[in-house]
Amino acid sequence: GQQLNQSPQSMFIQEGEDVSMNCTSSSIFNTWLWYKQEPGEGPVLLIALYKAGELTSNGRLTAQFGITRKDSFLNISASIPSDVGIYFCAGPWTGNQFYFGTGTSLTVIP
Amino acid sequence: DVKVTQSSRYLVKRTGEKVFLECVQDMDHENMFWYRQDPGLGLRLIYFSYDVKMKEKGDIPEGYSVSREKKERFSLILESASTNQTSMYLCASSLPPADGNTGELFFGEGSRLTVL
Numbered sequence: 001g002q003q004l005n006q007s008p009q010s011m012f013i014q015e016g017e018d019v020s021m022n023c024t025s026s027s028i029f030n031t032w033l034w035y036k037q038e039p040g041e042g043p044v045l046l047i048a049l050y051k052a053g054e055l056t057s058n059g060r061l062t063a064q065f066g067i068t069r070k071d072s073f074l075n076i077s078a079s080i081p082s083d084v085g086i087y088f089c090a091g092p093w094t095g096n097q098f099y100f101g102t103g104t105s106l107t108v109i110p
Numbered sequence: 111d112v113k114v115t116q117s118s119r120y121l122v123k124r125t126g127e128k129v130f131l132e133c134v135q136d137m138d139h140e141n142m143f144w145y146r147q148d149p150g151l152g153l154r155l156i157y158f159s160y161d162v163k164m165k166e167k168g169d170i171p172e173g174y175s176v177s178r179e180k181k182e183r184f185s186l187i188l189e190s191a192s193t194n195q196t197s198m199y200l201c202a203s204s205l206p207p208a209d210g211n212t213g214e215l216f217f218g219e220g221s222r223l224t225v226l
Contacts, residue, residue, distance in 0.1 A: 009150065033214060042114070042200055042217030043153075088152060090215075097168075098215055100145070100153035 006089055006101030014109050019076040021104040023089030032072040033090040033098065034063050043088055047074070079108045113137070116201050116218035123225050129188040131221050133201030140206055142184035143168075143215065144176060147198040156199075159184055160206075191225045198222050 006023045013019060023032070031050055035043035047058050049065035049072060056063050064073045072089055089101040117132035135142065141160055145153040145168075155168030157176040165176050173195060177185045184203075188195055199222075202215040 004152070006152070031213075040219070042202075042219050043215075044217070045214045048214060092213065097143075097155065097158060098213075099155070102150060102152040 004089060004091060004099055004101040006104055008104060009102065010105040010107070012107045012109065013079055015079060015081060017079055019079055019083070019106060020073065021075075021087060022071060022073045023101045024071045025091055026070075028069040029091035030069070031092050032063070032065050034061075034072070034074050035088045035090060035100075037086045037088065037103075039085065043086075046087075076106075079106075081108050081110055084108050114201055114203055114216050114218040116199075116221045118221050119219060121221060121223045123191050123223065125192055125225060127191050127225075129191050129223065131186040131188075131199055131201075131223070133184045133186070133203075133218055134182050135184075135201075135203040135216070136182065137203065137216070138181065139203035139216075140181070141204045142178065143202040143204075144174075144184065144186045145200045145202065146170065147200055147220070153200065156186065188223075191223075193225050196223060196225045 004025050033048050034046045036046050037043040047056050047063040052069050053067050054065040060077045062075045086103045086105050088103050090098045114135045123129050143158040144156045147153050154170050156174050159165045159178045162181050175187045198220050200220050201218040204215045
């Protein structure tokens with residue numbers, strides 16, 4: 001299957017700090033998705049990206065579709081305690097399947 | 111809102127037992143998926159289904175089977191549970207990607223299985 005490498009694996013930050021994480025693929029993707037999984041819940045879609053170079057925001061979250069189409073980035077500005085969770089990138093392998101990154105676990109210290 | 115419901119949030123089973131994990135979605139989605147989530151490994155696809163009675167293997171199908179007798183229901187079966195199947199299992203559903211539709215997956219809350 002596809003390999004999506006996500007980094008960093010975990011982050012411990014102070015409230016108010018900015019966060020950056022990225023995801024790289026061994027293949028070209030036409031879509032990148034970013035999900036967040038809160039403790040005890042299933043992942044929920046945050047941002048969807050459809051075009052190389054695209055930059056999309058959702059509140060304090062900003063995601064970019066890398067121009068090589070093999071990578072994507074997620075930034076969170078001015079983190080707050082409710083940002084805690086695991087963030088996953090995902091990309092479609094075929095029209096219906098998605099492959100997920102290994103996840104970035106975010107802890108925000110008040 | 112799309113609702114994906116997994117029948118059991120927590121299960122404890124013994125080695126060799128047969129385990130059924132049930133998943134129901136209420137949005138008439140064609141596609142349904144079972145993933146396994148383990149620390150450091152992310153979400154790995156076990157099986158998926160595009161339609162009733164249709165199933166396809168994902169990356170890690172060994173030790174698992176699935177059943178999709180009705181469109182809204184997708185079951186994951188562990189014929190003989192083993193300790194290395196202790197994990198979080200996530201069910202998801204989606205529409206096929208099309209104009210105006212990302213094909214995004216909607217997930218259930220997960221079923222945490224412990225095999226002793």
